[in-house]
Amino acid sequence: MELLIKNGYVFDPINGINGEKMDIAVKDGKIVEEVNEHRAKVIDATGMTVMPGGIDIHSHIAGGKVNAGRLLRPEDHFKDVERKTAITRSGVGYSIPSTFTTGYRYARMGWTTVMDPAMPPLEAKHTHEELSDTPIIDKASYPLLGDWWFVLEYLRDGNIEECARHVAWMIKVTKGYAIKLVNPGGLETWGFGRNVKSIDDPVPYFNVTPREIIRGLCRVNKLLHLPHTIHVHTNNLGVPGNYQTTLDTMKCVEDLAEDNKPVIHITHVQFCAFKGEDWRTLHSGAEDIAKYINSHNHVTIDMGQVVFTDTTTMTADGPFQFTLYMLSGNKWVNHDVETETSSGIVPFHYKPKNAVHATQWSIGLELALLIKDPWKVMVTTDHPNAGPFIAYPKIISWLMSRKAREATMKKISEKAKKRSLLPSIDRELSLYEIAVLTRAAQAKALGLENKGHLGVGADADIAIYNINPETLNPSTDYTLIERAFQRAAYTIKGGDVVVKDGEVIAHKFGATMWVNVKLCEPCEIEVDRDMQKRFKEYWTVEYENYPVTDHYLRVSHPITVKADV
Amino acid sequence: MIKLVPTREFKVPIFAPCISPTVLQGKTLEEIRQLEVWEGNRKRVLGDLFRVEETETKSDSDDLTLIIEGDVSKVRMIGAGMVSGEIIVKGDVGMHLGEEMEGGKITVYGNVGGWAGSMMKGGLIEIHGNVDDFLAAPYRGQGKGMSGGTIIVYGDVGREAGAYMRKGLIKIYGNADQFVGYAMQGGTIYVQKNSGANTAACMVNGTVIIGGRIDSVLPSFTIDGIKNKVKVDENEVIKAPFYLFIGDLAENGKGKLYVSKENNPHLSYYERFL
Numbered sequence: 001m002e003l004l005i006k007n008g009y010v011f012d013p014i015n016g017i018n019g020e021k022m023d024i025a026v027k028d029g030k031i032v033e034e035v036n037e038h039r040a041k042v043i044d045a046t047g048m049t050v051m052p053g054g055i056d057i058h059s060h061i062a063g064g065k066v067n068a069g070r071l072l073r074p075e076d077h078f079k080d081v082e083r084k085t086a087i088t089r090s091g092v093g094y095s096i097p098s099t100f101t102t103g104y105r106y107a108r109m110g111w112t113t114v115m116d117p118a119m120p121p122l123e124a125k126h127t128h129e130e131l132s133d134t135p136i137i138d139k140a141s142y143p144l145l146g147d148w149w150f151v152l153e154y155l156r157d158g159n160i161e162e163c164a165r166h167v168a169w170m171i172k173v174t175k176g177y178a179i180k181l182v183n184p185g186g187l188e189t190w191g192f193g194r195n196v197k198s199i200d201d202p203v204p205y206f207n208v209t210p211r212e213i214i215r216g217l218c219r220v221n222k223l224l225h226l227p228h229t230i231h232v233h234t235n236n237l238g239v240p241g242n243y244q245t246t247l248d249t250m251k252c253v254e255d256l257a258e259d260n261k262p263v264i265h266i267t268h269v270q271f272c273a274f275k276g277e278d279w280r281t282l283h284s285g286a287e288d289i290a291k292y293i294n295s296h297n298h299v300t301i302d303m304g305q306v307v308f309t310d311t312t313t314m315t316a317d318g319p320f321q322f323t324l325y326m327l328s329g330n331k332w333v334n335h336d337v338e339t340e341t342s343s344g345i346v347p348f349h350y351k352p353k354n355a356v357h358a359t360q361w362s363i364g365l366e367l368a369l370l371i372k373d374p375w376k377v378m379v380t381t382d383h384p385n386a387g388p389f390i391a392y393p394k395i396i397s398w399l400m401s402r403k404a405r406e407a408t409m410k411k412i413s414e415k416a417k418k419r420s421l422l423p424s425i426d427r428e429l430s431l432y433e434i435a436v437l438t439r440a441a442q443a444k445a446l447g448l449e450n451k452g453h454l455g456v457g458a459d460a461d462i463a464i465y466n467i468n469p470e471t472l473n474p475s476t477d478y479t480l481i482e483r484a485f486q487r488a489a490y491t492i493k494g495g496d497v498v499v500k501d502g503e504v505i506a507h508k509f510g511a512t513m514w515v516n517v518k519l520c521e522p523c524e525i526e527v528d529r530d531m532q533k534r535f536k537e538y539w540t541v542e543y544e545n546y547p548v549t550d551h552y553l554r555v556s557h558p559i560t561v562k563a564d565v
Numbered sequence: 566m567i568k569l570v571p572t573r574e575f576k577v578p579i580f581a582p583c584i585s586p587t588v589l590q591g592k593t594l595e596e597i598r599q600l601e602v603w604e605g606n607r608k609r610v611l612g613d614l615f616r617v618e619e620t621e622t623k624s625d626s627d628d629l630t631l632i633i634e635g636d637v638s639k640v641r642m643i644g645a646g647m648v649s650g651e652i653i654v655k656g657d658v659g660m661h662l663g664e665e666m667e668g669g670k671i672t673v674y675g676n677v678g679g680w681a682g683s684m685m686k687g688g689l690i691e692i693h694g695n696v697d698d699f700l701a702a703p704y705r706g707q708g709k710g711m712s713g714g715t716i717i718v719y720g721d722v723g724r725e726a727g728a729y730m731r732k733g734l735i736k737i738y739g740n741a742d743q744f745v746g747y748a749m750q751g752g753t754i755y756v757q758k759n760s761g762a763n764t765a766a767c768m769v770n771g772t773v774i775i776g777g778r779i780d781s782v783l784p785s786f787t788i789d790g791i792k793n794k795v796k797v798d799e800n801e802v803i804k805a806p807f808y809l810f811i812g813d814l815a816e817n818g819k820g821k822l823y824v825s826k827e828n829n830p831h832l833s834y835y836e837r838f839l
Contacts, residue, residue, distance in 0.1 A: 075707035
């Protein structure tokens with residue numbers, strides 16, 4: 001099928017196009033130089049903004065823990081019901097939407113690629129079943145490897161190459177995309193009922209420190225040539241004073257960087273940029289983190305922006321979730337402790353009048369506004385931890401308009417205003433920068449060559465918004481910006497128009513991307529043999545039943561890389 | 566005054582939050598007949614299911630009174646979210662009667678389904694019949710129950726009446742099943758007759774008064790004394806001896822559980838702890 005998008009204002013940061021009026025031609029799901037205007041379906045985008053489809057680098061949308069969250073919270077769903085239509089299936093929201101609703105809601109906002117950031121390897125099959133049932137969007141998942149026993153063992157012994165081979169095996173059999181570390185070392189320590197306090201606190205029994213794990217897996221990542229860097233949820237997350245741990249984590253891989261390329265992605269930094277001794281004295285540490293990132297190029301981050309709403313926190317960080325449960329007194333689930341990681345789920349309500357919550361809200365925005373290079377910081381809410389992903393339009397309006405921030409600031413705790421720099425920040429991001437923060441930077445960080453841009457050969461994932469950059473002033477018309485991003489005028493996925501005027505008009509399934517790491521031939525056989533032996537000793541499942549086989553992926557999109565080991 | 570009479574016997578559940586004075590206020594009969602309801606998975610209008618009549622004309626400023634005559638035990642969400650006005654039902658009513666209502670009055674001469682007065686915030690519900698489970702309790706999973714208003718039941722109630730209650734008053738002049746006042750955080754529940762097992766389990770605060778027999782008090786409650794009278798509300802003081810228990814200690818609770826001394830001689834062994 002051929003498609004021609006005419007006369008739109010195109011924002012394509014990867015190709016350096018900033019609001020130029022031009023046509024975009026699509027053929028067979030790819031962007032091409034030109035199409036036959038008479039044959040092609042023409043979309044008149046006059047007075048509209050054309051961007052690559054949105055990309056979400058970190059959003060918990062599938063897997064055992066997400067599903068446990070759905071079961072834990074019937075009250076989250078019953079007021080947010082989506083009826084079935086002739087095209088779409090029924091479903092429920094809100095903070096933990098059902099798979100179908102997740103796909104539709106992302107598409108309605110113009111997002112076309114979403115990364116699920118935490119897959120316990122033992123629950124990989126469940127995760128992929130849910131991902132396969134998430135319509136429209138392309139997706140991938142990061143297996144949790146920072147606390148896997150064999151990683152800890154090999155890193156203790158300093159055997160990086162053997163570690164790399166086993167990590168490659170795991171990524172391949174779980175059909176994963178990147179190496180995810182959550183509270184490295186802390187999750188294994190949680191198995192002993194404790195947590196690690198700093199990046200130099202050794203893990204019981206294994207006697208390896210979080211620093212060694214982070215550095216080790218960072219080197220493994222380079223040996224394997226994975227498209228994304230290591231994806232790190234820091235130690236001490238959600239603890240006042242943890243900005244120091246975050247700085248330590250970034251510093252500890254400083255020497256591993258080459259050619260100014262990033263080697264580490266620190267995720268939902270809002271949760272690990274707390275200064276202060278305790279909850280009463282908590283204030284923003286965003287300035288110190290932004291200062292560090294401004295002067296170093298080996299780090300990318302995402303925001304983890306808080307929105308004031310009733311949501312559900314869920315991370316693989318079991319000890320942190322336990323602390324949150326004790327703090328909030330809410331119901332909780334301690335999940336996945338029997339797998340290679342851990343996790344916890346606690347419902348949470350962020351309230352504007354609460355000084356801590358309001359400070360958290362400020363921290364996220366501060367990070368995005370104080371970091372000068374938009375390619376280093378990305379928009380996320382760590383869905384659903386700091387808020388559901390449907391809040392992205394709201395976040396965009398806060399980033400683009402000081403007035404929008406002031407309007408929210410009127411409602412928040414007075415104490416919180418004094419505890420962050422946000423009231424003094426004037427910066428307002430442009431549409432071009434928003435395109436970086438929500439698409440281009442994410443594609444670049446993830447190493448997605450065919451996504452996040454509109455150059456010839458790219459996947460035809462396109463979002464068209466009802467924003468005329470020549471007449472609309474985002475600074476004052478922030479509600480219009482928010483509305484435009486809530487309901488994309490068109491979302492095009494793989495060359496098909498799937499959303500028109502904010503409604504899903506066509507149903508299709510996106511691909512599941514995974515990395516097929518090729519080791520040297522004898523190594524591959526060696527690792528396989530070793531794992532077969534270990535399965536008998538360690539696992540509750542048989543070796544043959546463990547790998548995610550091809551039929552678990554509705555549309556499989558392998559990315560083959562050749563490793564150095 | 567508007568009267569609704571079912572035109573036939575309903576076989577499948579009907580979802581009709583529009584049957585509320587707050588929604589009907591100021592609408593003409595024709596507009597009322599066109600209001601949307603769901604019968605099972607079919608979309609209908611109110612006029613398909615009910616005969617709608619105006620029995621007495623009042624000026625627009627007056628609060629509307631709505632009379633429902635007949636069996637509406639399949640109809641859910643009657644009076645949901647109502648703010649003012651009155652509903653009188655002569656017959657049985659379905660689930661979620663007066664859910665989240667904020668004001669006004671509902672009177673039922675018949676039996677009522679589950680979740681009556683669920684999460685209600687204000688107003689008055691009077692039921693001259695029995696009520697099913699989860700009276701005034703919130704929807705499953707939610708921790709915020711009734712936060713104001715009054716419910717009076719002249720018959721028996723099912724399980725978990727007043728669960729997660731925060732404020733307000735529930736008077737039950739019949740028997741109550743298990744878990745009355747489960748995880749209650751405030752307010753008052755009075756049960757005139759007997760109460761089932763696990764009364765006031767997990768309560769944190771508030772008052773539960775049991776006038777009849779109760780098989781046992783949970784071990785996580787501690788006896789605090791014997792009171793000669795108990796005040797239910799401004800109009801009702803029961804002058805009889807009551808054991809006062811404090812709990813639920815498993816939740817660090819300081820709720821009050823009053824249990825009639827006369828009707829519970831088997832609890833007299835608690836007196837030696839005083």
